[in-house]
Amino acid sequence: MDTTPSTPAPAPQATQSPAEASPRPARGGRSGLVMPLLLAAISVFLLVGAATLDAVGTEFPGPRFLPVILAVVGLVLAAILAVGAIRHPEPSVDPTTGAARPRTDLVALAWVGGGFLAFALLLTYLGWILAGALLFWCTSHGFGSRRPGFDVLLGLFLASAVYLIFGTGLGLVLPTGFLGMLGGGA
Amino acid sequence: MDQLGLLMEGFAGALTPMNLLWVVVGCLLGTAVGVLPGLGSSMAVALLLPMTFALDPTAAFILFAGVYFGGLFGDSTMAILLNTPGQASAIASTFEGHKMANSGRAPQALATAAIGAFIGGMIASVLVVFLSPTLVAVSASFGPPEYFALALFAFVATSSVVADNIAKGLAALVIGVAITMVGIDGISGLERYTLGAPQLFDGISLVTVTVGILALGEVLFVASRIRGTREDLRIRAAGRPFLSAAEVKEAAPAWARGTLIGLPFGVVPAGGAEVPTFLAYEAERRLDRRRKHPVFGKGAIRGLAAPEAAGNATTGMAMGALLALGLPISATAAIMLAAFRQYGLQPGPLLFERSPELVWALLASFFLAMVVLLIINLPFAQLWSKLLLIPKPQLYGGITLFCGLGIYATSGAVFDLLMLLGVGVLGFLMRRYEYPLAPLMIGMVLGPLAESSLRDALLSSVGDPRVLVSSPITIVIYALLAVVVALAVRAAVRQRTREDL
Numbered sequence: 001m002d003t004t005p006s007t008p009a010p011a012p013q014a015t016q017s018p019a020e021a022s023p024r025p026a027r028g029g030r031s032g033l034v035m036p037l038l039l040a041a042i043s044v045f046l047l048v049g050a051a052t053l054d055a056v057g058t059e060f061p062g063p064r065f066l067p068v069i070l071a072v073v074g075l076v077l078a079a080i081l082a083v084g085a086i087r088h089p090e091p092s093v094d095p096t097t098g099a100a101r102p103r104t105d106l107v108a109l110a111w112v113g114g115g116f117l118a119f120a121l122l123l124t125y126l127g128w129i130l131a132g133a134l135l136f137w138c139t140s141h142g143f144g145s146r147r148p149g150f151d152v153l154l155g156l157f158l159a160s161a162v163y164l165i166f167g168t169g170l171g172l173v174l175p176t177g178f179l180g181m182l183g184g185g186a
Numbered sequence: 187m188d189q190l191g192l193l194m195e196g197f198a199g200a201l202t203p204m205n206l207l208w209v210v211v212g213c214l215l216g217t218a219v220g221v222l223p224g225l226g227s228s229m230a231v232a233l234l235l236p237m238t239f240a241l242d243p244t245a246a247f248i249l250f251a252g253v254y255f256g257g258l259f260g261d262s263t264m265a266i267l268l269n270t271p272g273q274a275s276a277i278a279s280t281f282e283g284h285k286m287a288n289s290g291r292a293p294q295a296l297a298t299a300a301i302g303a304f305i306g307g308m309i310a311s312v313l314v315v316f317l318s319p320t321l322v323a324v325s326a327s328f329g330p331p332e333y334f335a336l337a338l339f340a341f342v343a344t345s346s347v348v349a350d351n352i353a354k355g356l357a358a359l360v361i362g363v364a365i366t367m368v369g370i371d372g373i374s375g376l377e378r379y380t381l382g383a384p385q386l387f388d389g390i391s392l393v394t395v396t397v398g399i400l401a402l403g404e405v406l407f408v409a410s411r412i413r414g415t416r417e418d419l420r421i422r423a424a425g426r427p428f429l430s431a432a433e434v435k436e437a438a439p440a441w442a443r444g445t446l447i448g449l450p451f452g453v454v455p456a457g458g459a460e461v462p463t464f465l466a467y468e469a470e471r472r473l474d475r476r477r478k479h480p481v482f483g484k485g486a487i488r489g490l491a492a493p494e495a496a497g498n499a500t501t502g503m504a505m506g507a508l509l510a511l512g513l514p515i516s517a518t519a520a521i522m523l524a525a526f527r528q529y530g531l532q533p534g535p536l537l538f539e540r541s542p543e544l545v546w547a548l549l550a551s552f553f554l555a556m557v558v559l560l561i562i563n564l565p566f567a568q569l570w571s572k573l574l575l576i577p578k579p580q581l582y583g584g585i586t587l588f589c590g591l592g593i594y595a596t597s598g599a600v601f602d603l604l605m606l607l608g609v610g611v612l613g614f615l616m617r618r619y620e621y622p623l624a625p626l627m628i629g630m631v632l633g634p635l636a637e638s639s640l641r642d643a644l645l646s647s648v649g650d651p652r653v654l655v656s657s658p659i660t661i662v663i664y665a666l667l668a669v670v671v672a673l674a675v676r677a678a679v680r681q682r683t684r685e686d687l
Contacts, residue, residue, distance in 0.1 A: 032619050034615060034619065035357065035616070035619050035621060038361075038612075038615070039357050039360065039361065042360075042361060042364050043360075043364075045379070046364060046367065046379070049367075049378060049379045053376065053378060054376075059645060060644065060645070060648075060649045061640065061641040061644040061645060061649070062373075062374055062641075063371040063373070063374045065640075065641060066363075066367070066636075066640070066641075067364075067367050067378070067379075070360055070363055070364055070367070073356070073360055074357070074360045074361075074364070077353055077356055077357045077360060078357070080353045081353050081354065081357060084351075084353065104410045104411070104618065105409065105410045105411065105412060105413050106410075108409040108412055108413070109406060109410045109614075111409070112406055112409045112582075112586065113406060113607065113610075113611065115586075116402070116586065116590070116603075116606075116610070117604075117607060119590055119603070120590075120600055120603035120606075120607060121600070123590075123594070123600060123603070124600060128594075132587050132591070135583075135586055135587055135590055136583040136584065136586070136587050137583070139405070139409075139582055139583040139586040140579035140580055140582070140583035141579070142409050142579075143408075143409055143412050143578055143579035143582050143583070144412055144413065144578075144579060145577070145579030145580065145583075151579070151580070151583070154580060154583075155583065155587075158584060158587060159587065162587070162591055166237075166240075166591065166595065172240070172595045173598060174591075174594070174595075
């Protein structure tokens, strides 16, 4: 699974070519290559899927027609964008204001993304209320909240309110988790 | 008049106490989300999309209309007061609007914006009511080649006009269309790109992609930038929120011109209200230069009035185009289209025949939403800005919780939550590296239509590509497309030469 946030980080160092002695600090970096790489990966996936698709008996513009066009366009675009990212690395200073460009805060990203991953994986075991409160707490912590106790209470309150309004009131099926099993399945 | 009779029936349908309540709730919710910094109307609609399943379709769409227009009002409130537009279409309002607020005329600026939006939206709604039969008649004669031409137009126009960088726009478009390739191919019945996972046989849900790209991606992006952002949000003193007669007289021509500029863009699939708002602003600025005492740059009321009217005129017309043609012109309209599909309704000519009560009640609710919004925005705009006092950690914690709720409510599967996270990361990366999001949404929504109409057309002509340009309508559409591309290329070249100087 793609555990989210770490992707942009390693790229700058890894792709810094030794031949080009850039005057810009390394931080400005080549992490912009992430998107062209992703696009290329998607295009290759489209091509491989089209090649392995058993499309016997379909007439000319069959299920492989558009994917192949998309893949070709995607690869061309990926090449253009990659060249652009290499030739114009992000400046570390904003050219218009002169202020330092904001950095990507990986710790905050990890808290929010990781919190959501934990929420998704634990939802059926913990139940909506506890997992939801966990998600709320992780997110607000990632956003720099320094009131953990208050966040726990607010998260529990919000998740419970949602459970009451949407689960009980509007009839959405939200998991009860082990609490529900203890109570004999509410 | 036939339309008037139908509209009256629509009002009768929309004016039930319950539906009226949904209009008000929608307007309040939309304004609230629009007012919050960084959150725009498309995020409001995206978050709300999964919530509406408990409602009947009419109530759901009335709620949507309220949220959508409310979000636009909220966006411009914040653009004026704090110079933080929640949506690209509110950027043009910041230029003169925020200057007005800085010079102590915040209430007048808010009133100018609210009245401008009201006028633009109202005129657009009236036009939609009277033009919709024509649009329906035109679109009834559309076959696969015409629909393919329209989809292609929407693709190219959104990727090239809205995006600063055409390659980035097209990349977003390719990713959007590629997402729709997953699942069972509708024409041959073959399963594609599912990796054998049964959860993917029906394809990747548009709701998941919408919430992931527009909501969770935004949360991740804000999280990555949370340190070092300024916290010195000031709310300016309240005052008399009314315009003097002289101010109304000053703004009136700008409202009218803005509306005129905005209307045609509602039926052109070129990315929504962003382009017309800038055009309206630019037109006013040029007119202003010819006057004896140019006031632009010092908080010119006309520089705010015109883009506000243009933005809402486009939005109103876009709703008409969505209903009559089934063609979304912006990301938010794309989400509305997704909502229609969730209810098994397909916007387009047949919708007017099959569910007239829904269509006309929805159109009537546009008028109601405009009135309600004027009421809750004109006197209380200052009150709305108090929402800024919600601390960011708790605000975004709540938003993330609602993302999770929305997706789990629609699918009931952990798989979709993981998919949401993956799409959210994609949304984050696209924001981080300044890839436009609208082409991805348009590609995702219109991808299946483009593919099936292209293949149907080619199958019927036994592979002869000339079928794609066989009718006058298709030739007109491709000619328009050529004009749009030429203009975009010209603008790009100009910008480059200016940079080099």
